[in-house]
Amino acid sequence: MVTELNDSVAEFYQRNLVNARGEKKHLTADCPFCHERGFDPHDRLVVFLKKSGFFHGYFRCLNNCVPGGFPLWFAKLSGIDLAKVPGYDPDREPILSTADYPSANRNLEIQSYEGNFTEPLLDRFSEKGIGQDALSQLHVGFNGRYIVFPYFQEDGNCYAARCVFPDRQDDYFWHGNEQFFSEEYQIFNVEDINRCENGSLFLCEGEETLLALKQLGYPAVAVPDSHVLESIDPQRFAFIKTLFLVTSNSAEAEASMRKLAARIGYKVRPFRWPVGLAKDYTLCQLAKDKGKQFRAAVSALIQGARAFSPFTTPSREYAHFQEQLSMEGGSSYMALRTGFPLFDDALDGVHGINVVGGAPKSGKSTFLIQIATDMALRNIPVLYYDFENGRQKLYHRTLCRLSQLSSEAIRKGSFSPDEAARYRGACERLQEMLQFFRVINDRQVTPEIMRRHIDFIHHETHSDYTIVVIDSLHKLPFKDFSERRTGIDAWLRQMESIRDELNVSFLVISELSRGDGKSYKETPHLGVFKGSGDIEYSADNAMVLYPDWDPLSSVTEQRRRNKLWLVASREHSPGLIAEYEVDYPYWGFIERQSGGKYNE
CATH class of the missing domain: 3.90.580.10 (Zinc finger, CHC2-type domain)
Known part of the structure; x- marks a missing residue:
């Protein structure tokens, strides 16, 4: 040879x-x-x-x-x-079963069912590419009504069998020792795993898919349903070099397969069904369709199976890059602007993670409420996570700003004709705004819940982008986090993922630390942000809003201006952005040009 x-x-x-x-x-x-x-x-x-x-x-x-x-x-x-033996590793620790096998088994009962198939039933198997050889190898039997699939365990004995009515897969039951009905033991022909050490193996959805592969001479194991894939211990396949996954053509099976593949890794090669096949199409259906060409069709699927990868293909990666580039040149991306011209010129709008720090009572919330509601009025979807003011106060202040009426005037409800017209117009605009503006006060919010909120408003508004406002970073819930700082940094990491995966821009309020003189008026820098060393790494833009007036003063007539400083940015030069004068008593700000310089 x-x-x-x-x-x-x-x-x-x-x-x-x-x-x-x-x-x-x-x-x-x-x-x-x-x-x-x-x-x-x-x-x-x-x-x-x-x-x-x-x-x-x-x-x-x-x-x-x-x-x-x-x-x-x-x-x-x-x-x-x-x-x-080539490939033998003397230091390899065998995977030992922890099962407590009983003394009684169902071996003799299984033998009594073998060979009981009727001619019509054998013809049915034959159409699916399954012959008597494969049925005999796996000791499959028939009890007169149900096909009996014996689930032999690693000790070579059968303790439970799955009984399935022919051509009605949802009509089945488990028979035998109830201990072996659990998903842990639901691997059909499990002994093939040890026989294929250092080699390749098929893992299939459905016993009949396994039988069709066995008829062609391939080694294979199977689970009765794709959801069982999610409960399989990846260590079972630790010594398999290549694991082919064969599921039906369905979204549910694909999801289960991907979860298992992600846990096992690169050795997994899923079968990829061609586009256009019917839902729940299986390998047995392929055998029916291909007849004598079934073996060649399976060989083609084997050759076309690509190793599971956590990475997208280079072609898909490039296509995604071009899609994002096209979106960033589109009107939706360009529309993500605050309505403050100087702010938008300095930062090119609201993109990425934008952290705004400020002293207590400096107007941080008022500033971001104005930005968020103005954007929502321009049909940009906004999620406002409010842990400071409450939705009623937030809506009330917005109504004051839109109507240019004071809180006291709105509460009294006694308007001149001009004020009444302004009030009605403001109410209409507020009502329209709420189609694009959602306030969340849930103090149990998690990153997963936030993602669902974003998915919902994307779907609801048919928008590509979403603005998420966090008021404030230090009041986010820190469940499962041992320390506050650790919790804040973990949330910032989640924001980075959400930003990149879901086309989200963040506006995040942060508290500041007091300076050496126990005041909030030192030169702005990254170190003034309270409780997070990760802001400098996570924030695309870090800003500080400093009042040029005494926030604790009771003198309402004084001119109150805040300076907004950009202290760090990935894309833009640090410096003084603008001054923002309080539009008292209408809960808003007016942007003013400033000639100040930023001393780095």
């Missing part, structure tokens, strides 16, 4: 088989296991030796006298010293 250079697996089989002959891709030999089982041993064992193939080293007896497998399984059956 001609073998590839340095093919230790081929050499191993040649040393341990009699009358081995063949070519590069496979050899045939006398089966060393047939004689003791009463079969003709001549030329009945095949070994696949395509070195670049997934099943290099896989052997199977054409008489099915023993289950097929890879070299280590061959050595165990033959009594060969494992140290002489």
Whole structure:
């Protein structure tokens, strides 16, 4: 026989088989296991030796006298010293089953069901690419009404079986020891996992899919339903080199498959169904459609299966980049502006994570309420997470600003004709704004809940972008976080993910630390933000709103202006953005030009 250079697996089989002959891709030999089982041993064992193939080293007896497998399984059956097997690792710790197997089993009962198939039922299996050989290998039987799939465990015994009504997959029940009804034991033909050590294996959804693959000579295990994939311990496949996943063509099966693949890693190769196939299309349906071409169709699916990757393909990555680039040049992206011209010129609108710090009572909330509500009035969806003021106060202040009426005047409700017209117009605008503006006061909010809120408002408003306002960072809930600072930094990490994945821009209020003189009027810098060293890493823009007046003063007539400083930015130069004069008593700000310089 001609073998590839340095093919230790081929050499191993040649040393341990009699009358081995063949070519590069496979050899045939006398089966060393047939004689003791009463079969003709001549030329009945095949070994696949395509070195670049997934099943290099896989052997199977054409008489099915023993289950097929890879070299280590061959050595165990033959009594060969494992140290002489290519790929044997003497330091590999075996995976030991923790199951407590009972003394009683269902082996004899399962034998009584074998061979009871009616001709119509055998014809039904045949249409699905399943012959009597595969049924016999897996000891599948029929009890007169239900097909009986025995779930043999790793100790070689059957303790439970799944009984399925033909052509009605939802009509089934488990029979046997209830301990083995749980998902932990729901791997059909589980013994093939050990037989395929250092080799390849199929993991299928559905026993009949496994039978169709077995008829073609492939090693396989199966789960009864795709949701069981999510409960499988990845360690079961620790010594498998390549694991092909074969599920039905459905979103549910795809999701379960991806969850398992993410836990197992690169060795997983899912079958990819062509576009346009019917929902729940299976490998058995493919066998019906392809007939004699079924083997070739499966080979094509094997070759087309790509290793599961947590990364998108380069082509998809480039396409996504171009999509984002196109979106950023579109009107929706350009519309993400505050309505304050100097602010928008300095930062090119509201993009990324924008942290605004300020002293107590400096007007931080009022400033962001004005920005958020103005954006919502321009049909930009806004989620306002408020842990400071309450939704009633937030709406009331917005109504004051829109109507240019004081809180006292609105409460009294006694208006001149001009004031009444302004009030009605403001109420109409506020009502329209609420289609794009949602206030959340839930102090149990989590990043997962926030993502659902964002998904909802995206869907509700048909918008590509969302503004999320956090008032304030230090009052976000810190469940499962041992320290406040750790919790704040964890939230900032979540905001980074949400920003990138869901096209979200954040406006986040932060508290400030007192300076050396226990005041809030030192030169602005990143160190003034309270309780988070991660703001300098997470924020795209970090700003500080400093009052040029005494926030504790009771003199209402004084001119009250705040200076907004950009202290750090990924894209823009730090400096004084503008001054914002309080529009008393209407709960708003008026932007003013300032000639001040920022001293870095």
